[in-house]
Amino acid sequence: MERLHIAFFGPTNSGKSTLVNAICGQEVSLVSPVPGTTTDPVRKIAELPGLGPCVLIDTAGLDDTGTLGAERQRLTKAVMDETDVAVLLDESLLPQFEDAGIPAVIYKRGQSIDSLLERIAAVAPQEESKYLTGNLVGPGSSVLLVMPQDKEAPKGRLILPQVQILRELLDRGCIPHCCTHESLPDAMRSLAGKPDLVITDSQVFGLVNKTIPQDWSLTSFSVLLAAAKGDLNVFVKGALAIENLRPGGRVLIAEACTHVPDTEDIGRVKIPAMLRKRVGMADHAGHDGTVIPDQVGDLTVDIAAGNNFPEDLSPYSLIIHCGACVANARLVRSRIRKAVAAGVPITNYGLAIAYLQGILPRISLP
Ligand SMILES: Nc1nc2c(ncn2[C@@H]2O[C@H](COP(=O)(O)OP(=O)(O)O)[C@@H](O)[C@H]2O)c(=O)[nH]1
Numbered sequence: 001m002e003r004l005h006i007a008f009f010g011p012t013n014s015g016k017s018t019l020v021n022a023i024c025g026q027e028v029s030l031v032s033p034v035p036g037t038t039t040d041p042v043r044k045i046a047e048l049p050g051l052g053p054c055v056l057i058d059t060a061g062l063d064d065t066g067t068l069g070a071e072r073q074r075l076t077k078a079v080m081d082e083t084d085v086a087v088l089l090d091e092s093l094l095p096q097f098e099d100a101g102i103p104a105v106i107y108k109r110g111q112s113i114d115s116l117l118e119r120i121a122a123v124a125p126q127e128e129s130k131y132l133t134g135n136l137v138g139p140g141s142s143v144l145l146v147m148p149q150d151k152e153a154p155k156g157r158l159i160l161p162q163v164q165i166l167r168e169l170l171d172r173g174c175i176p177h178c179c180t181h182e183s184l185p186d187a188m189r190s191l192a193g194k195p196d197l198v199i200t201d202s203q204v205f206g207l208v209n210k211t212i213p214q215d216w217s218l219t220s221f222s223v224l225l226a227a228a229k230g231d232l233n234v235f236v237k238g239a240l241a242i243e244n245l246r247p248g249g250r251v252l253i254a255e256a257c258t259h260v261p262d263t264e265d266i267g268r269v270k271i272p273a274m275l276r277k278r279v280g281m282a283d284h285a286g287h288d289g290t291v292i293p294d295q296v297g298d299l300t301v302d303i304a305a306g307n308n309f310p311e312d313l314s315p316y317s318l319i320i321h322c323g324a325c326v327a328n329a330r331l332v333r334s335r336i337r338k339a340v341a342a343g344v345p346i347t348n349y350g351l352a353i354a355y356l357q358g359i360l361p362r363i364s365l366p
């Protein structure tokens with residue numbers, strides 16, 4: 001289940017931070033009579049009555065004109081891309097949100113929080129109760145999950161897509177079997193026969209494809225997420241557009257979160273290296289032999305992390321989005337709309353890797 005993203009917009013000093021604090025019953029944002037007290041968007045995860053798991057996003061004023069005002073306004077506008085419901089502290093903002101297709105409610109000082117939450121619930125988009133695994137499995141299906149726990153994995157935990165899909169399989173009455181890529185051959189021997197589906201982390205797509213028999217159904221976590229949090233058709237077309245990449249091209253890698261990149265980072269290191277190989281360019285190595293990920297030979301690879309998705313997409317031949325495990329569907333879809341409007345193909349990590357490994361035609365799509 002995706003968290004409902006509720007964002008608060010209004011002029012500086014209209015009481016946005018006060019309202020967020022009142023809803024949470026704690027001091028999330030600093031409140032003060034000084035205009036421009038809230039600068040960067042402030043996020044708070046909360047479980048709200050009648051709404052369930054939410055992310056509350058307090059913003060700087062849309063009218064912030066102080067030093068850095070323009071920059072704050074840009075960050076505030078970027079929040080609109082991921083807003084499921086907007087709470088407006090100024091009625092005059094309503095048309096702007098209607099134009100953007102964002103459900104909005106108006107809050108006036110002194111109104112009760114309970115009634116505000118009820119009004120939010122009334123306009124909140126109904127979550128499609130579609131399964132990530134769609135019609136690929138059913139009750140009793142045996143599903144083998146290949147989940148590498150490498151350096152990138154959070155210590156002592158599983159990443160969100162793995163948790164979500166495991167939970168979904170259990171809810172659907174499936175029988176999930178889990179292994180890492182190292183233990184895959186043992187896991188295959190331990191199965192009574194052919195599983196109904198193999199779901200792998202995209203990072204080991206190629207290896208898993210080579211290890212399992214060709215008649216086993218194979219897909220990846222990020223392919224399943226692409227369907228739920230994006231648009232599978234657009235992403236498949238985007239993956240096929242890798243074929244048209246040429247030296248001199250420019251690729252945008254878009255990450256929804258801002259994680260600290262690792263030396264094996266999929267978006268910054270692995271995918272650029274695969275693209276370089278595909279486009280047929282020599283390795284571009286730094287003095288100490290390490291690959292320079294942002295400048296791949298003659299193929300330029302830009303990274304946009306978090307809110308820094310560029311306004312101007314025209315320089316790009318291709319956009320490759322991350323699996324968006326922490327982002328909501330609205331954010332990914334607003335980026336797809338921007339890419340389509342700019343005529344730039346867009347795909348995601350999983351489909352790009354499947355294409356680059358030559359296994360796109362063989363994978364199962366939900
Ligand atoms: N009287 C009154 N003052 C408020 C109310 N909400 C906010 N304030 C005051 O207005 C000022 C700005 O509030 P703040 O929440 O920081 O506004 P923001 O800039 O929109 O985040 C602060 O001094 C608050 O104490 C309210 O409902 N009633």
Ligand SMILES: [Mg+2]
Nearest residue numbers: 016017037038
């Ligand atoms: Mg504030």
